Amino acid sequence: MYIGYALKTALKGMYQEKWINLLSAFTVASSLFIVLLIGLILFNIELFAGTIHERYGLVVFLKDNLSELETQSVITEIHKKEGVISARYISKEDALKEIKDKLKDVSYVFEGLDTNPLSASIELRLKKDFITPEKVKTLSKNIKEISGVDEVFSAEKIAETIDYFNRSLSNMSLIVLIALISGVIFVIYSTVKILFYRRKEEIETVKLLGATRAFIRLPFLIEGATIGFIGGLISTAATLVIYFAITYRLSNVFPILQNLVFPNEVIVVFPIVGLILGVLGAFVAVGKLRF
Amino acid sequence: MISFSNVSKFYDYHTVLRSVNFTVEKGEMVFITGPSGAGKSTLLKLIYRAEDADEGEIIVGKFNVTSIKSSDVPNLRRQIGVVFQDFRLLKGLSVYENVAIALRIRGLPEKEIKSRVFDVLKRVNIRHLADSNPKALSGGEQQRVVIARAVVAEPQVILADEPTGNLDPNTAIDIINLLKDINITGSTIIVATHNKELFRGTGKRVLRIDSNTIAGEEIG
Structure with missing residues (x-):
């Protein structure tokens, strides 16, 4: 199979276009960082909101x-x-x-x-x-x-307020998440599109030699996945740094910050989320290949 | 092996090929000649579906090229080795890699790719250039790389579009002799050329394109 070749081509492509790829990975990282930060804030608010009903x-x-x-x-x-x-x-x-x-x-x-x-x-x-x-x-x-x-x-009014608060929180989380994830996909889409156009001549040639759609797409999907994965890693690392800075340093001034929670699953899940978004962006960028 | 029945091709309102009819038998080597702009390259492109015919029917082996599904086009192209007029060598890849790509596309294992590529490079006398960048090679050497890439997968059909276009007469004869040698091994070969010297004395069939259609046939 041509997976080995696709990997080699993707790595070579990433090295040849290292600056644009690096820039893209950092842009993805900053978007994912904001997603993660907002996600974390919402998660903590929800944890807190989850306890409100106990008092009602x-x-x-x-x-x-x-x-x-x-x-x-x-x-x-x-x-x-x-x-x-x-x-x-x-x-x-x-x-x-x-x-x-x-x-x-x-x-x-x-x-x-x-x-x-x-x-x-x-x-x-x-x-x-x-x-x-x-x-x-x-x-x-x-x-x-x-x-x-x-x-x-x-105390129906209180019930109404708690219910409104919970619903607003869910809606807000969803809107922010959709907006930022669309942004991440768009960044990867643009990067892969540029790389695709730069290799247009090469792609046309391999098409004429009998390459299938999968053969042409695979290196780009690997590139997109790598950019997304690296973006996910950087954003997770940055969020962890911010989290520790807040809980260890700022909590001296604001003790409530000591209660902030960082779910450990994020460390594994977020780079994978980046990878999946990368593949999605790349897939859309390569588009429908015509023969 | 290859048959054209009433095939026409138009670009906007300009007729490139009109009611073209011919057949090429399996294992045959045929020259297509005619002046520049006569439609020789277009005719070859119709065979590997780089262009669509506007009228008529083209059969290549088991494929009806004129009604082929888009998903089958790669399969058709794998039956054909093309020596492109503009070489179409991949930038940044060595001679070895440029030839190997034709086998990678077909999903062959790396070990077999290595042995086949070195065999074919030896056959076209450029084994010593395997690690070179094609950019650094002469026109004749680049042409040999393109031929190696076209034949390495042992396709049923080989199409050569002006394979000696920019070469000196001696190198041009060498290239044609190379294609004849490949033909002896059983490949069907169609060579498009405007250079009459190339087919003179070969004893091969020559189709002459004139006024956008096959105007005559002779033995070279």
């Missing part, structure tokens, strides 16, 4: 004077509802104790309080994909219908 919950207020059995029955019914992760019961006494603890600096407000005005309640945690205004509204309505439930505090 519904509060179910129970009617007064429910027996222990009735209370247990309400909890069981709530547990059965779709989307509920956990339900924590807070008795009237615990609620008062909690509020007293929180307001101990202004404890005089409780003076003269003979009876406990607070209701027993159940705090619910919901699944992440369940925190949308519609689902929360339906769930609240269903819980309210359970016998023994007095009121449900659902």
